[in-house]
Amino acid sequence: MPSHAKPSLEAGLVALKQGNYQTAIAQLEPIASIQSNATASLQAQVGLVMAYARTGEVPKAIAISQNLIESNNPQVQEWARRALEHLTKRKKPEQESKKIETGFVAFENSTPDSTPDSTSVTPPETPTLEEKPNEQVIETKSDDIPPMVPLARLKATLATPPTPLSGFMGSVTRTQAKLFGVIYWRQAQRARAWQPLRKPKLIPLRLLSAGTFIALFWVIREILKLALGFINQTLVKLPYLEPIQLLYHDPTQMLLIVLVILIGVSPWLLDLLLANLYGQREFPKDVLNTHSREAIRVLQRCCQQRHWPLPKLRILPTAAPIILTYGSLPRNARIVVSQGLLEQLADDEIAIIYATQLGHIAHWDFAVMSLLLLVTLPTHKLYQQVSELGDKISAIWRWPVTILGSLIYGIWCLLTGTALWLSRLRLYYSDRVAAEITGNPNALIRALLKIAIGIAADIQKQEHTSWQLESLNLLTPVSYQQSLSLGTIASNLSFESFLKWDTANPYRQWFTINNSHPLMGDRLERLCQIVRHWHLDTELHFASEPSKVKRQSFLLQVAPWLGIPLGVLFAAFVWLTWQLAFTLKFLNLKWIYEDWSFITGCLLIGFSIGTVMRINSFFPDIKPSTVQTDDSLPNLLADPSALPIDSVSVRLVGKLLGRQGTSNSLAQDLILQSSAGLVKLHHISWLGQSVNHQDLIGRQIIVTGWFRRGATPWIDIQTLETQSGKTIHSPHPIWSTFLAVAAQAWGAYVFLTG
Numbered sequence: 002m003p004s005h006a007k008p009s010l011e012a013g014l015v016a017l018k019q020g021n022y023q024t025a026i027a028q029l030e031p032i033a034s035i036q037s038n039a040t041a042s043l044q045a046q047v048g049l050v051m052a053y054a055r056t057g058e059v060p061k062a063i064a065i066s067q068n069l070i071e072s073n074n075p076q077v078q079e080w081a082r083r084a085l086e087h088l089t090k091r092k093k094p095e096q097e098s099k100k101i102e103t104g105f106v107a108f109e110n111s112t113p114d115s116t117p118d119s120t121s122v123t124p125p126e127t128p129t130l131e132e133k134p135n136e137q138v139i140e141t142k143s144d145d146i147p148p149m150v151p152l153a154r155l156k157a158t159l160a161t162p163p164t165p166l167s168g169f170m171g172s173v174t175r176t177q178a179k180l181f182g183v184i185y186w187r188q189a190q191r192a193r194a195w196q197p198l199r200k201p202k203l204i205p206l207r208l209l210s211a212g213t214f215i216a217l218f219w220v221i222r223e224i225l226k227l228a229l230g231f232i233n234q235t236l237v238k239l240p241y242l243e244p245i246q247l248l249y250h251d252p253t254q255m256l257l258i259v260l261v262i263l264i265g266v267s268p269w270l271l272d273l274l275l276a277n278l279y280g281q282r283e284f285p286k287d288v289l290n291t292h293s294r295e296a297i298r299v300l301q302r303c304c305q306q307r308h309w310p311l312p313k314l315r316i317l318p319t320a321a322p323i324i325l326t327y328g329s330l331p332r333n334a335r336i337v338v339s340q341g342l343l344e345q346l347a348d349d350e351i352a353i354i355y356a357t358q359l360g361h362i363a364h365w366d367f368a369v370m371s372l373l374l375l376v377t378l379p380t381h382k383l384y385q386q387v388s389e390l391g392d393k394i395s396a397i398w399r400w401p402v403t404i405l406g407s408l409i410y411g412i413w414c415l416l417t418g419t420a421l422w423l424s425r426l427r428l429y430y431s432d433r434v435a436a437e438i439t440g441n442p443n444a445l446i447r448a449l450l451k452i453a454i455g456i457a458a459d460i461q462k463q464e465h466t467s468w469q470l471e472s473l474n475l476l477t478p479v480s481y482q483q484s485l486s487l488g489t490i491a492s493n494l495s496f497e498s499f500l501k502w503d504t505a506n507p508y509r510q511w512f513t514i515n516n517s518h519p520l521m522g523d524r525l526e527r528l529c530q531i532v533r534h535w536h537l538d539t540e541l542h543f544a545s546e547p548s549k550v551k552r553q554s555f556l557l558q559v560a561p562w563l564g565i566p567l568g569v570l571f572a573a574f575v576w577l578t579w580q581l582a583f584t585l586k587f588l589n590l591k592w593i594y595e596d597w598s599f600i601t602g603c604l605l606i607g608f609s610i611g612t613v614m615r616i617n618s619f620f621p622d623i624k625p626s627t628v629q630t631d632d633s634l635p636n637l638l639a640d641p642s643a644l645p646i647d648s649v650s651v652r653l654v655g656k657l658l659g660r661q662g663t664s665n666s667l668a669q670d671l672i673l674q675s676s677a678g679l680v681k682l683h684h685i686s687w688l689g690q691s692v693n694h695q696d697l698i699g700r701q702i703i704v705t706g707w708f709r710r711g712a713t714p715w716i717d718i719q720t721l722e723t724q725s726g727k728t729i730h731s732p733h734p735i736w737s738t739f740l741a742v743a744a745q746a747w748g749a750y751v752f753l754t755g
Contacts (some may be wrong), residue, residue: 158633233248406664497543657672657702
């Protein structure tokens with residue numbers, strides 16, 4: 002190949018990826034005609050098919066696809082056949098397939114035989130179904146031609162023997178997925194007629210909704226009492242000022258009344274908030290109909306059966322695929338969808354995602370979540386504004402503003418934490434309702450995975466987690482944290498392999514306590530059970546074998562928390578010993594133990610001992626001979642028996658993503674973009690370092706640390722290194738040791754002084 006061919010090929014592929022199709026065509030056409038380098042010519046021809054298809058020159062794309070069918074490479078032949086099939090189906094310009102910014106494109110193999118099924122909703126709590134199918138036909142959407150990948154991957158892939166890609170169509174191979182950077186969906190069918198599922202028990206959801214309201218009320222009350230007390234204490238210490246007597250009154254009754262009123266007016270207040278903060282606007286039904294005819298039918302049918310007015314439709318001009326529902330009653334409910342979700346999902350997938358929102362309305366959990374959103378959105382906006390102020394002022398005043406911003410962020414986390422359990426549980430119920438309404442749980446499986454891919458793509462494009470994703474996370478169907486690795490691993494690992502941890506690890510539920518969403522694998526497996534109940538083929542195939550995890554490993558993992566109940570037992574033993582000694586007049590320690598606060602000291606001592614026991618296993622020495630690199634990351638993610646305590650030493654290369662400035666002072670938004678996908682990073686800032694972690698955001702770095710496989714995979718950082726040699730240390734072992742010593746000292750002090 003001439004010397005100029007490789008730069009022209011790479012320039013053409015870059016232009017293709019950026020959407021500059023005319024430039025890509027100009028660069029790739031000369032390369033496609035070169036016969037001396039078959040690999041470069043092949044890459045250029047496939048790129049031209051994509052460029053021609055996306056500029057409307059379908060005949061040229063068809064001609065090249067027909068030429069590629071005669072290629073000697075069987076994988077290219079298969080891709081060309083599929084591309085030709087989709088190109089010949091495009092009869093109208095408006096049927097042009099949708100681009101997905103993730104870099105992944107799903108071939109939709111649905112045929113006009115796929116039909117939405119009619120449902121009959123009888124009880125108020127759960128929609129049920131009739132057994133007759135709806136005779137209306139779904140209009141399918143054709144997708145774009147798959148994008149290409151860099152030349153280096155093409156050369157490596159052509160030399161790799163094809164292996165079946167588990168979970169997808171049998172004719173599709175892992176080699177093809179790596180070669181063209183696409184995801185081939187099985188397009189498992191929907192039910193034409195189905196029996197209603199057994200009615201779920203709604204008592205846990207009802208109790209958890211009430212408990213969430215109580216927890217939110219209690220947290221707000223305590224924060225309010227603390228703030229009012231602080232104001233009065235400040236006024237007492239200041240000269241010439243007197244405390245405000247009104248602030249000494251108990252705010253419980255007034256706060257309860259305010260919260261009840263806020264639930265009633267939440268639809269209109271949230272309309273104003275979302276319109277002003279994120280540009281929300283009305284979304285006409287006819288516009289939704291152009292994206293998904295089935296979605297309109299589902300909304301109208303379900304609302305008619307339940308005698309509801311049609312929920313008001315709203316749209317957010319956001320590229321990330323999200324959807325949420327808020328309101329206080331079914332008659333004033335709002336369903337908000339983002340532009341990205343409409344662009345990245347197919348007709349039936351959009352419909353069933355809307356059906357999940359009807360499930361939230363049917364179960365009434367959306368009222369409590371609306372109150373939570375109404376409370377947390379202004380708090381998050383205040384945090385955002387304080388952070389922006391900190392970035393503008395001088396360094397002298399930046400520290401107080403940073404501390405204030407971190408405090409507000411902590412309050413926001415505390416408020417959202419009251420709804421974590423409800424946020425997880427309600428999604429299981431809404432998924433079930435959506436499957437019953439549409440008879441198409443396979444479409445929901447595809448939709449959830451595509452949402453994860455789209456969210457990860459949005460984070461990669463913006464190079465940080467957007468304010469919308471963070472502040473609206475609790476109400477979205479997929480969280481942005483679980484989307485990081487799941488949404489970017491598909492070209493290196495099948496979904497089933499990645500999600501096996503979620504379905505097979507016996508201790509998996511213990512690691513979701515601080516998660517806002519349920520495990521994706523567990524959630525999709527429940528949908529697959531519904532599919533099998535209706536005797537259909539499933540979109541994903543999960544192995545039923547549970548993974549084997551040593552009990553000792555799990556006990557060591559939870560040692561700090563296991564030390565707390567052991568501390569209670571120790572306190573009981575101390576109390577019995579004191580009582581016996583006092584009865585026998587051997588020893589009198591009543592002056593110490595007449596105050597039951599010594600139990601708190603025992604709890605702290607137990608926590609400290611458990612932390613010390615875990616430190617060596619949690620942070621082993623990182624040796625160059627055992628360190629894992631980027632190529633090993635898919636295997637680490639696919640291990641279903643792994644626990645965070647396993648502490649795999651890794652050294653990964655990639656780009657550091659995250660928010661810059663004061664808003665990321667706690668390092669809460671640090672992500673590594675490696676060749677194998679996105680991984681969450683945990684970092685602890687340390688005073689005295691010449692380089693700050695925010696200085697490295699957007700740069701190529703080397704991360705050394707401990708990889709941990711949990712509900713959300715992450716890496717505890719040991720060092721961050723730049724190509725110029727700058728290094729940042731993250732003292733995780735030192736911080737754990739300090740925490741253990743502090744808990745031990747505090748516990749001993751409380752234990753001895755009472």
